[in-house]
Amino acid sequence: MNISVELVPRTEKDLREELQLIKNNDFPISLINVPELLRFDIHGWEGAAIAQEYEFETMPHIRALDIDLLNELPMKKYLRERKIKKVLVITGDPPQSMATKVYPTISTDIISKFRQEMPEVKVYAGIDQYRSSMRQEMYQVRRKLQAGATGFFTQPFFDMRYIEMYAEMLEGLDVYWGISPVLSENSVSYWKIKNNIIFPKDFEPTLDWNINFARKVGEFVERTGGNMYIMPIKADLAKYMGSVFI
Template identity: 65%
Template sequence: MGRISVELVPRSPEGLREDLQMIKDNIHGVDLINIPDLLRFETRSWQGAAIAQDFYPAVMPHIRAIDVDLTQPLAMRPELRQSGITEVLVIEGDPPQDMSHKFYPTVTTDVIQKFHQEMPEVKVYAGIDQYRGSMRQELYRIQRKLQAGAVGFFTQPFFDMRLLEMYADMLQGQNVYWGITPIASERSKSYWELKNNVIFPRDFEPTLEWSIYFGRKVKGFIETTGDNLYLMPIKGNLQAYLEGILGSQPE
């Protein structure tokens, strides 16, 4: 089995440290911490990743392509180098709700290449969105990102083993982190259906129990393939979800 990554939202430095301490004290097998870049919070992803380094040596901030001005040096480069961060995940990014935040028509492949030019010591990962179009279209995007220099991929969360197995067959030999996330309410289910075009399998239930059950199935699958696991416990009982899938630390 490859690495296990947990995504933690940096709502505040204090809250992030509490989550990191809880995971370090209670959860077994975590190798990597991912920090998304959410504009509604003051802590940027690379700042949150620097905090996470106090708990885990392997950290990965998310970089939003639409925030990158290609005519200027990478704005986060000084802080990344100061922290010694050597892995990033480049995503497209959604336009900000606050239009005072400037953004650019930059695409992920441009940013991947820019990192190679300005920070060649950094390994750049890219995203896979298995819901935005056909598999053929997504495979084309994946190939473009590989040509730009991506060393691996993080997927959107899966909820159906059949779809995951199809993508795993298509991406055999690639360095992939297979995503999962808990859904514990009808409201959350509707969000994924309307916002991300997810079609849930017939046996799906919007409960923590079902999310843990499915997460354990995905973990079992990647243990046979040698791939990586990417847990995104965005809301809800962080400890219960992670312990349910990964188990607790040995006494």
């Protein structure tokens, strides 16, 4: 089982501190994911290059909306110079300000573009199990595979029954199963409204509940085959991961 953790590149200093924390605590992390977020100055691929300095395998997120299909991939030279061999392609959320240039590009377009321009790079794609029906999401999975996706990263799960259903549908694929601690009522509301999350009846926005659930997911993934994708967001990284990986 490979375990990936997402580190948000708020500043270079913050990112380096989190990378050093993971290194110092010897957490069993084999891959660092770095998202591409418009509100921060550091690109995902720049954050990924920083993570390489700490001897981690890295995977920057690539937003399809940011890429003009008429031009070459803008990060191509950078990825090759830093020998970054994996990327996660997502569609991306539209910017709040229309002053930011975006394009009507979808993730399958960019997966195909990587296959054409950078065939040496393994391209992973996202699964948003809350976006639509399972039938529609599985159709998107097939389209992404056809475009050249190597594997998938899911949105966070909060219910083992839902994971088990998707695990049956995705059997045989390289999947990183997402988890993310939700630790306040405000966060619960955000996930419900923004991402259409349905929490199970026993859910509690506490560190203990989230740690116990993360352990259950780890046991399931280790038993059935697959990988884990941890999005700690605002959680205390040392406390959360230290409790999950005891």
